[in-house]
Amino acid sequence: xxxxxxxxxxxxxxxxxxxxxxxxxxxxxxxxxxxxxxxxxxxxxxxxxxxxxxxxxxxxxxxxxxxxxxxxxxxxxxxxxxxxxxxxxxxxxxxxxxxxxxxxxxxxxxxxxxxxxxxxxxxxxxxxxxxxxxxxxxxxx
Amino acid sequence: xxxxxxxxxxxxxxxxxxxxxxxxxxxxxxxxxxxxxxxxxxxxxxxxxxxxxxxxxxxxxxxxxxxxxxxxxxxxxxxxxxxxxxxxxxxxxxxxxxxxxxxx
Numbered sequence: 001x002x003x004x005x006x007x008x009x010x011x012x013x014x015x016x017x018x019x020x021x022x023x024x025x026x027x028x029x030x031x032x033x034x035x036x037x038x039x040x041x042x043x044x045x046x047x048x049x050x051x052x053x054x055x056x057x058x059x060x061x062x063x064x065x066x067x068x069x070x071x072x073x074x075x076x077x078x079x080x081x082x083x084x085x086x087x088x089x090x091x092x093x094x095x096x097x098x099x100x101x102x103x104x105x106x107x108x109x110x111x112x113x114x115x116x117x118x119x120x121x122x123x124x125x126x127x128x129x130x131x132x133x134x135x136x137x138x139x140x141x
Numbered sequence: 142x143x144x145x146x147x148x149x150x151x152x153x154x155x156x157x158x159x160x161x162x163x164x165x166x167x168x169x170x171x172x173x174x175x176x177x178x179x180x181x182x183x184x185x186x187x188x189x190x191x192x193x194x195x196x197x198x199x200x201x202x203x204x205x206x207x208x209x210x211x212x213x214x215x216x217x218x219x220x221x222x223x224x225x226x227x228x229x230x231x232x233x234x235x236x237x238x239x240x241x242x243x244x245x
Contacts, residue, residue, distance in 0.1 A: 051158055051203045056224035061162040066186055069161075101161040110162075111169025118225055 004106050005139055009033055009078040010132040019093075022086045023048050023062040026078055026098025035076035035100045036064075043068030044098075054091050057117055058127070063099035072100045077109065079135060081127070094127060113139060143216045145196055148239035154193045155184040156200035156208045156217075163201070163223045174233055187211060197242060199232060209244070218245050 009029055016022035027041035043064035047053070053061045064071070078098040085092035097113065099106065116122035122138060129135050153171065157164030164184040172182040185193045187200070187207045198217045200208050205219035220228040228245070235242045 047159055051201065053162055055163055055166070056222035056226070059224065061166065061223075063159060063161040066159040066161075068159075099162050101165075104165065107165045107169045110166040111173060114166045114170040114224065 002109065002140065004075060004109050005077045005079060005136060006033065007132055007136055009076065010135055011078075011080045012130065012132060012135070014080050014082050015084065016082060016086050019048065019052075019086060019088050020045055022060075022080070022082065022088075022093065022096055023053075023098075026062050026080050026096050029078040029080060030076055030098055030100045033076055033078070035072065035074055037071040037073070040064050040068055040071040040100065043071065052089050052091075054088050054093065055117075057123070058085065058092060058094040059117060060088055060093045060096050061099060062096055063101065069102060072102050074100075075102050075105045076100045077106055079139070109139070142244055143214055144241055144243035145216050146239055147235040147237070147242055150196045150236050150242070151180055152194060152196045153180055153182045153236070154190060154195035154198050155182070156187045156190055156198050156204055157184055158186065158204065160184050160186050167199075167223055167229070171229075171233065175236065178237060180236060190215075197232075199229065216242055216244050218242065 023044050024041050027044045030036045044062050047065045080096045085094050155164040155168045168182050168184040190211050198208050202219040209217045220226040
Protein backbone atom coordinates (compact mmCIF):
# COMPACT_ATOMS: atom_id res chain seq x y z
CA UNK A 1 0.00 0.00 0.00
CA UNK A 2 1.30 3.43 -0.88
CA UNK A 3 1.68 6.22 1.64
CA UNK A 4 0.71 8.93 -0.83
CA UNK A 5 -2.28 9.53 1.43
CA UNK A 6 -1.99 8.99 5.19
CA UNK A 7 -4.53 9.03 8.01
CA UNK A 8 -3.11 12.29 9.39
CA UNK A 9 -3.80 13.88 6.01
CA UNK A 10 -7.55 13.25 6.16
CA UNK A 11 -9.89 15.93 7.53
CA UNK A 12 -13.61 15.24 7.45
CA UNK A 13 -15.01 18.25 9.27
CA UNK A 14 -13.03 21.24 8.03
CA UNK A 15 -14.33 24.77 7.71
CA UNK A 16 -13.37 27.50 5.25
CA UNK A 17 -15.23 30.66 4.37
CA UNK A 18 -13.64 31.18 0.96
CA UNK A 19 -11.91 29.39 -1.90
CA UNK A 20 -8.54 30.85 -0.91
CA UNK A 21 -8.99 29.82 2.72
CA UNK A 22 -9.85 26.28 1.61
CA UNK A 23 -6.79 26.12 -0.66
CA UNK A 24 -4.53 27.42 2.11
CA UNK A 25 -5.99 24.89 4.52
CA UNK A 26 -5.05 22.07 2.14
CA UNK A 27 -1.59 23.61 1.91
CA UNK A 28 -1.22 23.82 5.65
CA UNK A 29 -2.14 20.14 6.08
CA UNK A 30 0.52 19.30 3.47
CA UNK A 31 2.95 21.48 5.38
CA UNK A 32 2.13 19.83 8.72
CA UNK A 33 2.96 16.47 7.12
CA UNK A 34 6.31 17.87 6.02
CA UNK A 35 5.51 17.48 2.32
CA UNK A 36 5.92 21.15 1.41
CA UNK A 37 7.57 24.35 2.54
CA UNK A 38 5.48 27.43 3.40
CA UNK A 39 6.11 29.00 -0.04
CA UNK A 40 4.02 26.24 -1.60
CA UNK A 41 0.82 27.67 -0.09
CA UNK A 42 1.20 30.91 -2.05
CA UNK A 43 1.88 28.89 -5.19
CA UNK A 44 -1.34 26.95 -4.63
CA UNK A 45 -3.29 30.21 -4.43
CA UNK A 46 -1.47 31.50 -7.53
CA UNK A 47 -2.35 28.33 -9.46
CA UNK A 48 -5.97 28.64 -8.39
CA UNK A 49 -6.03 32.20 -9.70
CA UNK A 50 -4.76 31.13 -13.14
CA UNK A 51 -7.49 28.54 -13.51
CA UNK A 52 -9.83 27.03 -10.96
CA UNK A 53 -9.00 23.51 -9.84
CA UNK A 54 -12.70 22.62 -9.69
CA UNK A 55 -13.26 19.13 -11.11
CA UNK A 56 -17.02 18.70 -10.95
CA UNK A 57 -19.23 16.74 -8.52
CA UNK A 58 -18.36 19.13 -5.67
CA UNK A 59 -14.67 18.26 -5.79
CA UNK A 60 -11.61 20.48 -6.30
CA UNK A 61 -7.99 19.46 -6.69
CA UNK A 62 -5.84 22.36 -5.46
CA UNK A 63 -2.10 22.18 -6.08
CA UNK A 64 0.84 24.44 -6.86
CA UNK A 65 2.31 25.68 -10.10
CA UNK A 66 4.90 23.76 -12.10
CA UNK A 67 7.57 26.17 -10.79
CA UNK A 68 6.64 25.46 -7.19
CA UNK A 69 7.71 21.82 -7.35
CA UNK A 70 10.95 23.04 -5.80
CA UNK A 71 9.05 23.61 -2.54
CA UNK A 72 7.82 20.00 -2.50
CA UNK A 73 9.80 17.65 -0.25
CA UNK A 74 7.89 14.52 -1.19
CA UNK A 75 4.76 13.67 -3.17
CA UNK A 76 1.70 13.70 -0.96
CA UNK A 77 -2.08 13.98 -1.20
CA UNK A 78 -4.43 15.27 1.50
CA UNK A 79 -8.18 14.76 1.79
CA UNK A 80 -9.99 17.81 3.19
CA UNK A 81 -13.78 17.60 3.43
CA UNK A 82 -15.81 20.58 4.51
CA UNK A 83 -18.75 20.58 6.89
CA UNK A 84 -20.36 23.28 4.73
CA UNK A 85 -19.78 23.67 0.97
CA UNK A 86 -17.31 26.37 -0.02
CA UNK A 87 -18.20 28.80 -2.82
CA UNK A 88 -15.78 28.13 -5.68
CA UNK A 89 -16.32 30.77 -8.34
CA UNK A 90 -20.01 29.94 -8.37
CA UNK A 91 -19.56 26.18 -7.86
CA UNK A 92 -19.95 24.48 -4.48
CA UNK A 93 -17.02 22.46 -3.20
CA UNK A 94 -17.41 19.93 -0.44
CA UNK A 95 -14.17 18.01 -0.92
CA UNK A 96 -10.65 19.12 -1.74
CA UNK A 97 -7.90 16.70 -2.67
CA UNK A 98 -4.80 18.81 -2.02
CA UNK A 99 -1.78 17.75 -4.05
CA UNK A 100 1.95 18.21 -3.67
CA UNK A 101 3.83 16.44 -6.44
CA UNK A 102 7.50 16.07 -7.22
CA UNK A 103 6.85 13.84 -10.22
CA UNK A 104 4.07 11.59 -11.45
CA UNK A 105 4.05 9.06 -8.61
CA UNK A 106 0.52 9.99 -7.61
CA UNK A 107 -0.95 9.56 -11.10
CA UNK A 108 -2.22 6.01 -10.63
CA UNK A 109 -3.94 6.89 -7.35
CA UNK A 110 -5.56 9.98 -8.90
CA UNK A 111 -6.81 8.03 -11.90
CA UNK A 112 -8.37 5.43 -9.60
CA UNK A 113 -9.85 8.20 -7.48
CA UNK A 114 -11.59 9.64 -10.55
CA UNK A 115 -13.31 6.28 -11.09
CA UNK A 116 -14.38 6.22 -7.44
CA UNK A 117 -15.78 9.74 -7.60
CA UNK A 118 -17.88 8.67 -10.58
CA UNK A 119 -19.16 5.56 -8.77
CA UNK A 120 -22.28 6.31 -6.76
CA UNK A 121 -21.56 4.11 -3.77
CA UNK A 122 -17.87 5.06 -3.43
CA UNK A 123 -18.78 8.72 -3.93
CA UNK A 124 -21.27 8.55 -1.09
CA UNK A 125 -18.67 7.00 1.22
CA UNK A 126 -16.08 9.65 0.35
CA UNK A 127 -18.56 12.47 0.88
CA UNK A 128 -20.30 11.18 4.00
CA UNK A 129 -18.23 8.64 5.92
CA UNK A 130 -17.42 9.63 9.49
CA UNK A 131 -14.42 7.27 9.52
CA UNK A 132 -11.06 8.52 8.27
CA UNK A 133 -9.88 4.92 8.14
CA UNK A 134 -12.75 3.89 5.88
CA UNK A 135 -11.93 6.77 3.51
CA UNK A 136 -8.23 5.87 3.48
CA UNK A 137 -8.98 2.20 2.81
CA UNK A 138 -11.39 3.06 -0.01
CA UNK A 139 -8.92 5.40 -1.74
CA UNK A 140 -6.09 2.90 -1.43
CA UNK A 141 -8.24 -0.05 -2.51
CA UNK B 142 -10.51 24.03 -38.26
CA UNK B 143 -8.53 20.81 -37.96
CA UNK B 144 -9.78 17.28 -37.56
CA UNK B 145 -8.57 13.69 -37.38
CA UNK B 146 -10.11 10.25 -37.69
CA UNK B 147 -10.43 8.61 -34.29
CA UNK B 148 -8.71 5.56 -35.76
CA UNK B 149 -5.56 7.61 -36.34
CA UNK B 150 -5.27 8.94 -32.79
CA UNK B 151 -2.25 7.23 -31.29
CA UNK B 152 -1.08 10.04 -29.00
CA UNK B 153 -3.72 11.80 -26.95
CA UNK B 154 -2.45 14.60 -24.72
CA UNK B 155 -4.34 16.30 -21.91
CA UNK B 156 -3.11 19.90 -21.76
CA UNK B 157 -2.88 21.57 -18.41
CA UNK B 158 -1.34 24.37 -16.43
CA UNK B 159 1.00 22.64 -13.96
CA UNK B 160 0.54 18.93 -14.65
CA UNK B 161 0.00 17.95 -11.03
CA UNK B 162 -3.72 17.64 -10.59
CA UNK B 163 -6.73 17.41 -12.83
CA UNK B 164 -4.92 16.64 -16.07
CA UNK B 165 -3.00 13.83 -14.37
CA UNK B 166 -6.25 12.41 -13.06
CA UNK B 167 -7.93 12.45 -16.46
CA UNK B 168 -4.86 11.21 -18.34
CA UNK B 169 -4.51 8.17 -16.07
CA UNK B 170 -8.21 7.45 -16.24
CA UNK B 171 -8.27 7.61 -20.05
CA UNK B 172 -5.02 5.66 -20.32
CA UNK B 173 -6.76 2.77 -18.58
CA UNK B 174 -9.76 2.98 -20.90
CA UNK B 175 -7.64 3.16 -24.06
CA UNK B 176 -4.71 0.93 -23.17
CA UNK B 177 -5.96 -1.99 -25.24
CA UNK B 178 -6.39 0.24 -28.27
CA UNK B 179 -2.81 1.25 -28.85
CA UNK B 180 -3.37 4.85 -27.73
CA UNK B 181 -0.80 6.56 -25.51
CA UNK B 182 -2.38 9.09 -23.17
CA UNK B 183 -0.15 11.66 -21.49
CA UNK B 184 -0.48 15.10 -19.94
CA UNK B 185 1.58 18.18 -20.60
CA UNK B 186 1.76 21.83 -19.62
CA UNK B 187 0.21 23.89 -22.39
CA UNK B 188 3.55 25.55 -23.28
CA UNK B 189 5.29 22.18 -23.79
CA UNK B 190 2.69 20.46 -25.95
CA UNK B 191 4.96 20.29 -28.97
CA UNK B 192 7.34 17.92 -27.15
CA UNK B 193 4.54 15.37 -26.80
CA UNK B 194 3.87 15.27 -30.54
CA UNK B 195 0.12 14.81 -30.03
CA UNK B 196 -2.42 13.66 -32.63
CA UNK B 197 -5.21 15.12 -30.53
CA UNK B 198 -5.34 17.51 -27.58
CA UNK B 199 -7.99 17.54 -24.88
CA UNK B 200 -8.16 20.37 -22.37
CA UNK B 201 -10.37 22.42 -20.14
CA UNK B 202 -12.17 25.29 -21.88
CA UNK B 203 -10.11 27.79 -19.88
CA UNK B 204 -6.94 26.62 -21.63
CA UNK B 205 -8.40 25.96 -25.08
CA UNK B 206 -7.21 29.12 -26.74
CA UNK B 207 -3.65 28.78 -25.49
CA UNK B 208 -3.53 25.15 -26.58
CA UNK B 209 -4.75 26.04 -30.06
CA UNK B 210 -2.24 28.87 -30.35
CA UNK B 211 0.56 26.52 -29.35
CA UNK B 212 -0.57 23.75 -31.73
CA UNK B 213 -2.56 25.31 -34.58
CA UNK B 214 -2.40 22.18 -36.75
CA UNK B 215 -3.58 19.71 -34.13
CA UNK B 216 -7.26 19.27 -33.26
CA UNK B 217 -8.10 20.61 -29.80
CA UNK B 218 -11.26 19.46 -28.05
CA UNK B 219 -12.28 21.43 -24.97
CA UNK B 220 -14.44 20.25 -22.10
CA UNK B 221 -16.06 22.04 -19.18
CA UNK B 222 -15.97 19.45 -16.46
CA UNK B 223 -13.14 17.11 -15.54
CA UNK B 224 -15.41 14.58 -13.90
CA UNK B 225 -18.06 12.97 -16.04
CA UNK B 226 -18.11 15.47 -18.92
CA UNK B 227 -19.99 13.88 -21.86
CA UNK B 228 -17.49 15.60 -24.19
CA UNK B 229 -14.66 13.45 -22.86
CA UNK B 230 -16.76 10.33 -23.27
CA UNK B 231 -17.62 11.28 -26.86
CA UNK B 232 -13.93 11.66 -27.70
CA UNK B 233 -13.23 8.22 -26.24
CA UNK B 234 -16.10 6.77 -28.26
CA UNK B 235 -14.89 8.46 -31.45
CA UNK B 236 -11.43 6.97 -30.94
CA UNK B 237 -12.87 3.51 -30.35
CA UNK B 238 -15.27 3.78 -33.31
CA UNK B 239 -12.87 5.56 -35.67
CA UNK B 240 -15.17 8.55 -36.11
CA UNK B 241 -14.03 12.01 -37.16
CA UNK B 242 -12.90 14.32 -34.34
CA UNK B 243 -12.73 18.09 -34.96
CA UNK B 244 -11.84 21.21 -33.00
CA UNK B 245 -14.60 22.03 -30.61
